[in-house]
Amino acid sequence: xxxxxxxxxxxxxxxxxxxxxxxxxxxxxxxxxxxxxxxxxxxxxxxxxxxxxxxxxxxxxxxxxxxxxxxxxxxxxxxxxxxxxxxxxxxxxxxxxxxxxxxxxxxxxxxxxxxxxxxxxxxxxxxxxxxxxxxxxxxxxxxxxxxxxxxxxxxxxxxxxxxxxxxxxxxxxxxxxxxxxxxxxxxxxxxxxxxxxxxxxxxxxxxxxxxxxxxxxxxxxxxxxxxxxxxxxxxxxxxxxxxxxxxxxxxxxxxxxxxxxxxxxxxxxxxxxxxxxxxxxxxxxxxxxxxxxxxxxxxxxxxxxxxxxxxxxxxxxxxxxxxxxxxxxxxxxxxxxxxxxxxxxxxxxxxxxxxxxxxxxxxxxxxxxxxxxxxxxxxxxxxxxxxxxxxxxxxxxxxxxxxxxxxxxxxxxxxxxxxxxxxxxxxxxxxxxxxxxxxxx
Numbered sequence: 481x482x483x484x485x486x487x488x489x490x491x492x493x494x495x496x497x498x499x500x501x502x503x504x505x506x507x508x509x510x511x512x513x514x515x516x517x518x519x520x521x522x523x524x525x526x527x528x529x530x531x532x533x534x535x536x537x538x539x540x541x542x543x544x545x546x547x548x549x550x551x552x553x554x555x556x557x558x559x560x561x562x563x564x565x566x567x568x569x570x571x572x573x574x575x576x577x578x579x580x581x582x583x584x585x586x587x588x589x590x591x592x593x594x595x596x597x598x599x600x601x602x603x604x605x606x607x608x609x610x611x612x613x614x615x616x617x618x619x620x621x622x623x624x625x626x627x628x629x630x631x632x633x634x635x636x637x638x639x640x641x642x643x644x645x646x647x648x649x650x651x652x653x654x655x656x657x658x659x660x661x662x663x664x665x666x667x668x669x670x671x672x673x674x675x676x677x678x679x680x681x682x683x684x685x686x687x688x689x690x691x692x693x694x695x696x697x698x699x700x701x702x703x704x705x706x707x708x709x710x711x712x713x714x715x716x717x718x719x720x721x722x723x724x725x726x727x728x729x730x731x732x733x734x735x736x737x738x739x740x741x742x743x744x745x746x747x748x749x750x751x752x753x754x755x756x757x758x759x760x761x762x763x764x765x766x767x768x769x770x771x772x773x774x775x776x777x778x779x780x781x782x783x784x785x786x787x788x789x790x791x792x793x794x795x796x797x798x799x800x801x802x803x804x805x806x807x808x809x810x811x812x813x814x815x816x817x818x819x820x821x822x823x824x825x826x827x828x829x830x831x832x833x834x835x836x837x838x839x840x841x842x843x844x845x846x847x848x849x850x851x852x853x854x855x856x857x858x859x860x861x862x863x864x865x866x867x868x869x870x871x872x873x874x875x876x877x878x879x880x881x882x883x884x885x886x887x888x889x890x891x892x893x894x895x896x897x898x899x900x901x902x903x904x905x906x907x908x909x910x911x912x913x914x915x916x917x918x919x920x921x
Contacts, residue, residue: 490541497536501568507540510550513646515566518551519558520649624649627658680706681716691724691873694872699901719849724872743834745849749826753785755861757921758914759820762811763783763863764827766803769795771885773877780807784817785862787914790893791817795886803830805841814843816897816911819847826850828860849879870896 486494486505495505499514512739514535521531527550533539539547539596557565614706626648634641657663684697692700694713700710733810749761764782769775780803782792796803808849811817825847833851842849851860874892897910905913 484543484546486541493538493541508546509568512567513643515554516563517646518554520562520647522551523553524649530641535652569719577714588601594818613690617852623650623654625656627655630655632661662765676785677708678716678720679914682720682722685722688891688899690892690895691875694725695902696900699900699907704908709738710713739785740841743836743839744829746848747853747859748824748848749859751859751861756786756824757820758784758917759788759818759823761824761826762791762819763792763860764807764825764829764833765802765860765867766832767864767867769876772878772880775880777885778803778883779867780804781808781863781866782811782913783863783866784910785909787917788902789817789897789910789914790866793889793893795880795882795889799832800838803837804838808841816914819845821846822848824848826852826860828852828857829854 485504488505491503491505494500494508499511499517501509501511502510518528518531522528528547529539529544532547554566561577573763627650630641630644630648630650633644641655642652643654680701681697684700685692685698694710697717698708698710699715701713753761753763761784762782763785764780766778766780769777769779775797777795777797778799780794780796780917781790783789784791791814792807792809793805794806794810796806803827811819825842827850829851832838839849841868855862870892874888876885876888879888899909901907901909906916908916
């Protein structure tokens with residue numbers, strides 16, 4: 481296949497392209513700017529033909545062979561000497577070599593200028609490389625970061641803005657919009673608002689001295705009339721190391737196996753926890769707590785799964801039966817809860833709940849028994865869920881006596897019932913949600 485020659489019409493068409501220096505029927509000379517653009521686009525993963533097409537060239541006129549030949553030559557030049565090798569050093573006025581030799585003074589001036597240009601260009605490349613190394617863990621550099629580098633290099637090294645924005649692959653209008661006075665003012669206001677938002681999130685996280693997740697903080701801010709996006713709260717918490725460690729639920733170890741067969745009860749509830757009215761069903765269980773210097777205590781809690789209220793609790797350093805009975809006695813005295821006649825008390829098959837004293841207590845108060853299946857924590861899931869949330873939002877390491885521990889747990893349960901909101905209770909506190917349900921019945 482012979483070499484392709486351009487027709488007069490094709491020469492006129494090519495001359496109109498801004499990336500063409502000069503063109504004849506035999507050859508075409510491209511601008512240095514276009515050569516740099518091609519190299520950058522190739523590194524971004526584009527094909528040579530697509531790059532020429534997007535630059536306004538008619539690829540059917542240029543032919544793919546000519547395009548590939550030019551691109552191959554530019555890549556070789558770039559690989560051996562960087563962007564500086566892509567510059568066309570021929571005399572601009574004519575395509576012929578210089579006939580008159582330079583004087584030693586002219587040659588020295590020319591070399592000094594060339595060295596200065598290459599040093600500045602190397603400084604530019606180093607600058608962008610340094611930023612890319614710092615942003616290694618990011619998907620890409622942000623436009624704002626590139627704009628800041630362009631402004632800095634323009635001030636320090638005198639590079640033209642047009643040249644810099646092409647190297648950085650950002651828009652010219654975007655850069656000038658970034659540096660104008662109004663944008664600077666808007667960014668300052670944004671930074672001011674960000675500092676206010678951080679302060680509000682930190683204050684809510686530390687309030688009540690209980691650990692909170694992003695949803696709890698969002699609801700508490702909303703209660704104060706502050707609307708903040710959940711993603712923003714999560715970002716602020718992440719950036720300021722405000723984390724809540726979710727601990728795994730440790731199953732309650734049964735003390736002994738029940739001997740009497742009639743001490744067990746069937747699973748009446750069968751995980752249908754929401755099919756009841758407030759006061760028709762209560763869940764109960766015991767969990768252990770480590771506090772102070774490896775001290776151990778036990779918490780017996782009673783929960784209404786319909787309203788999510790903790791209606792009774794007791795804390796002790798022993799697993800005697802009094803622990804369970806005390807939690808039920810507190811429930812009976814609770815002014816925010818009423819236990820209906822014939823209500824169901826659902827528990828696991830632990831020794832406390834199979835004991836005669838427990839059965840007699842329920843019988844005296846006309847309560848029915850229901851039990852989870854052996855070794856199946858899902859049958860009492862809402863109670864287990866409360867214990868998991870309780871342990872993740874509290875800290876006992878600075879508590880050294882049982883009386884302080886009881887006071888601390890009492891404060892948390894008051895917070896849980898009267899302050900803490902969740903989507904499952906329609907973003908109401910458990911006590912408010914109970915009143916809401918009773919009013920709608």
